[in-house]
Amino acid sequence: xxxxxxxxxxxxxxxxxxxxxxxxxxxxxxxxxxxxxxxxxxxxxxxxxxxxxxxxxxxxxxxxxxxxxxxxxxxxxxxxxxxxxxxxxxxxxxxxxxxxxxxxxxxxxxxxxxxxxxxxxxxxxxxxxxxxxxxxxxxxxxxxxxxxxxxxxxxxxxxxxxxxxxxxxxxxxxxxxxxxxxxxxxxxxxxxxxxxxxxxxxxxxxxxxxxxxxxxxxxxxxxxxxxxxxxxxxxxxxxxxxxxxxxxx
Numbered sequence: 499x500x501x502x503x504x505x506x507x508x509x510x511x512x513x514x515x516x517x518x519x520x521x522x523x524x525x526x527x528x529x530x531x532x533x534x535x536x537x538x539x540x541x542x543x544x545x546x547x548x549x550x551x552x553x554x555x556x557x558x559x560x561x562x563x564x565x566x567x568x569x570x571x572x573x574x575x576x577x578x579x580x581x582x583x584x585x586x587x588x589x590x591x592x593x594x595x596x597x598x599x600x601x602x603x604x605x606x607x608x609x610x611x612x613x614x615x616x617x618x619x620x621x622x623x624x625x626x627x628x629x630x631x632x633x634x635x636x637x638x639x640x641x642x643x644x645x646x647x648x649x650x651x652x653x654x655x656x657x658x659x660x661x662x663x664x665x666x667x668x669x670x671x672x673x674x675x676x677x678x679x680x681x682x683x684x685x686x687x688x689x690x691x692x693x694x695x696x697x698x699x700x701x702x703x704x705x706x707x708x709x710x711x712x713x714x715x716x717x718x719x720x721x722x723x724x725x726x727x728x729x730x731x732x733x734x735x736x737x738x739x740x741x742x743x744x745x746x747x
Contacts (some may be wrong), residue, residue, distance in 0.1 A: 499602070499603065499605075499655060499656065500531060500601070500602050500603070500604055500605065500606070500607065500651060500652075500655060501530075501531060501532065501605060501606070502531065502532040502533075502534070502605070502606045502607075503531060503532070503533050503534070503606070503607045503608075503609070503648060503651075504534045504535075504536060504574040504575075504606070504607070504608045504609070505533070505534070505535050505536070505608075505609045505611060505641075505644055505648075506535075506536045506537075506538065506567065506570045506571055506574060506608070506609070506610045506611060507535055507536075507537065507611040507639075507640070507641055507644070508537060508538060508539060508549060508611070508613055508639075509611075509639065509641055510535035510537055512611075512639075512641035512642070512644075512645065513533065513535050513641060513644065513645065513648075514535065516533065516645060516648060516649070517533065520649075521649070521652065521653050521658055521659070522648060522649050522652045522653075524658070525652050525655060525658045528657075530652075530655055530656075530657060530658060531652055531655060533648070534574070536570040536571075536573055536574045537570065538562070538566040538567045538569070538570040539566065540570070541565070541566040541567075541569035541570050541573070542563075542565075542566040548563070549562060549563055549566045549567070550562055550563060550613070550614050551563050553615060557615075558615070559614055559615035560614040560615060561614060561615050561616055561617070561618055562612060562613060562614060562616070562617045562618060562621075563618060564618040564620050564621045567610070567617065567618070567621050568621055568624075568625055571583060571608070571610060571621070571625050571626075572625070574608050575608060578606065581605070581606045581607075581608055582604075582608070582627040582628055583608045583610060583625055583626050583627050583628075584607065584608065584609050584610065584626070584627065584628045584629065584630050585609070585610040585612060585617070585622065585626045585628075585629050585630070585640070586609060586610065586611055586612065586629075586630055586631070586632070586640030586643040586644050586647070587612060587616075587629045587630070587631060587640070588631050588633075588634065588635070588636055589629055589631065590628070590629030590630040590631040591628065591629065591630055591631065592631055592632075592633075593630055593631065593632050593646075593647060593650070595650075597630075598647075598650045598651055598654060599654060601647070601651045602651045602652075602654040602655060607647075607648075607651070609630075609640070609644045609647065609648075610626060610640065611639055611640030611641045611643075611644050612639065612640045613638075613639045613640070630643070630647065631643070632646050632647070673722055673723075674711045674712060674714075674715045674722065675711060675714045675715045675718060675719055675722070676711060676714075677706075677707040677708070677710040677711040677714065678710055678714075680692070680695060684696070692706070694706045705738075705739065706739055709739035710739075
């Protein structure tokens, strides 16, 4: 189970802020996971500690120089040759809940946050084992994406969530979106809580939640169902919770 996360970043304050926030901050404070930052600028030479330079071949922007970044990665890895180094990049594998569970099961994570136009490809080829993306869009740096990944992974660690079953009921935990949720008061601005949730019949409530999750997934994210092998016992919406059919007469 994950016990340590190392982040290579030119802006460690981006990451250190996680120590003060929510579940991730409490997990770090409780010693459930360690969070360390490594700044490539500390390994740069010269008066200005430069970590970037103009790209060969011309073009706009700057590229992260290989040596300071490589030294920061190697310092973070230490003698642990088995730990995989991941880089946050739009070209990487899309982060999803299955990947989050996989990452939470590792002993360590090392995450490299790129900046500028990118990272010298020689570093990517020689020191980076995998690339991760949080979506098909471009950020100003890898730090926001690393924060997303860290938050998603840490909340799956034992003892982090207040209720151990909370993660099991999250969206995507079984390939579906989450069902709707309600709390007090029973009626708010003319809208009432569904009667089934007030019934005390836990089996019926579970069927209702499953039905709503299926309906919501079909309506909002049908792509999640396209590659799914239907479970006849769980993926059929009970007749009692099916939406009424339209009268075509």
